[in-house]
Amino acid sequence: MKTINQADFTHSLFALLKETFEGTNTAFGTMYLDQGTGFFDTIDKVDAEKASRSVREGATTIAAHCEHVRFYLEFLSNYMSEKFTMVDWKDSWKVKTVSDAEWTALRGQLQKTYQQVTDTFNEVETWNDFKISGALGILAHTAYHLSAIRQILKLI
Amino acid sequence: MDAVRQIEQDYFVKSLAYLLRETFEGSPEGQGSAYLDRGIGIFSTLDALSAEQVSRSVNGTTIAAQTEHAKFYLDRLCEFINGRSEKVNWEDSWLIEDVSAEEWTALRATVRKSYENALRCFAETADWSEDNVGMAMGMLAHTAYHLGAIRQLAKSVGAVE
Secondary structure, three states, rough: OOOEEEEHEEEEEHHHHHHHHOOOOOOOOOOOOOOOHHHHHHHOOHHHHHHHHHHOEEEEOHHHHOOOOHHHHHHHHHHHHOOOOOOOOOHOOOOOOOOHHHHHHHHHHHHHHHHHHHHHHEEEEEEEHHHHHHHHHHHHHHHHHHHHHHHHHHHH | OOOOOOOEEEHHHHHHHHHHHHHHOOOOOOOOOOOOOOOHHHHHHOOOOHHHHHHOOOOOOHHHHHHHHHHHHHHHHHHHOOOOOOOOOOOHHHHOOOOOOOHHHHHHHHHHHHHHHHHHHHHHOOOOOHHHHHHHHHHHHHHHHHHHHHHHHHOOOOOOO
């Protein structure tokens, strides 16, 4: 059986997760994002009014994307911790507009859920295919919505 | 002394290929999706767009430019995993802005080749060093990122709901 050093996998995974959420401001460059374009860098510059604005009728808002990302992170984090729950994915798109207080709360919840994800990853002892797929799903899903949010931001 | 923890290479490669396949081809029929809505992937998104639509500038970028950039990144990262040591001029990844109908057909065909090459690269790589593991996961994240951009741009040019 061919193997990969687990630390080589987790170092890269954490580096990419950190870049996706926190961005990077080091002299060493980034792996796939431009500097200063991480998830929190992006949404912390947006106010509640902008986060609630649709670029056209019926279009999803930045607030909606943020809640959807938070919902997915929570679900996958629980799933990877083997806390299986049935969810209705339509619920992940329930938020459309936010007040100032709701926007602050949503960003705080995203930070907490991100922390929950890193805790979950740190607690994994054996990275089997189920856990590797979950972690890669979190990475890809967040990257996808980060990019959508950054495009919406250019239009509002 | 504790043994250094290992993960099965097969688990990593198959999981990575599964996620990359979903990113390009969409989730397989009859199976759950890992992160995209059913029917959404690079190929189905690009195939629904005309050369005129992908050449239309939306806030300083076009779908053609995003497509070429995503393809360029995939190709170069495969080369690095296969041992490339020369630096890349990343500005070259943004040289395409608009395309004719023929160029759009050709670009979509090269995206398919790059995707197939990436899957082959994952399957054939023997040395999964930390750098190679990181670059392979970066290929997934980067492609997912630009798919997210392309789908938003497609809404702006009236191509998808």
